[in-house]
Amino acid sequence: MADEDIEAGGGGGKKKLIIIIVAALLLLGGGAGAFLFLMGGDSGGKDDIVIEEEVEPVNLQAIYVTLPQPFVFNVTGDSQQRLVQVKVQLMVRGDSNESLAKQNLPLVEHSLLTTFGAATVExxxxxxxxxxxxxxxxxxxxxxxxxxxxxxxxxxxLFTGFVMQ
Incomplete structure (x- = not known):
């Protein structure tokens, strides 16, 4: 009798293990599906980037210029104001463009602040x-x-950091 109980209990453990594995696979599949669904809207942006790369000479190495401070600004929307912090990097091609970007950082920062100031919460x-x-x-x-x-x-x-509160 005791041997039969042990064998019967072992089968229930296998069933639980199979159920747990199936549930985990369903969760992973659902998560992957949600990710693809939510990130699928950016395909138009990727096409635009390819077009921009065709216009620019692609034989020069991409260099990233980090702006010294993140941008912190208020945006209006809903019923209250929100505070936004954005860290920005500029992608340039070639050493000459890198030096030009660094020389004109105040102009770049002004241009970015103008754009960010016009943004809405939505x-x-x-x-x-x-x-x-x-x-x-x-x-x-x-x-x-x-x-x-x-x-x-x-x-x-490029936005390398983005926080909205």
Whole structure:
């Protein structure tokens, strides 16, 4: 009798193990599906980046210029103001563009503050809105740099840190 109870108990343990494994696989699959669903909206942005890379000479090495301080600013929306902190890096190609970007950091910072100051909470909440703000920031910086240096200098504006409270 005791031997039969032990064998019966062992089968229940196997069933529990199988159920746990199946549940874990379902959770992983659901998480992967949610990730792909939420990140799938950025495919249009990736196409735009490829187009920009075709315009710029790709034989030069990409160099990242870190801005010395993060941008901290208020945005309005909903019923209250929110505080946003953004750490930014500039992607440039070639040593000459790197030195131009570093020489004109005050101009770059002004251009970015102008763009960030026009942002709303609704834009900054969504990944699509953040991509839109990054594109606007890149366009603003490129326009300002072209007026001063005669070249766009900055290829992309990258957010390396983003906090909204």
């Amino acid at each position: 834009q900054l909440r969504t990944p699509q809105g953040q991509v839109e703000i990054r594109k606007q920031a890149a366009d603003t910086v490129q326009t300002a740099m072209e007026k001063v240096t005669g070249k766009t200098v900055v290829e992309r504006v």
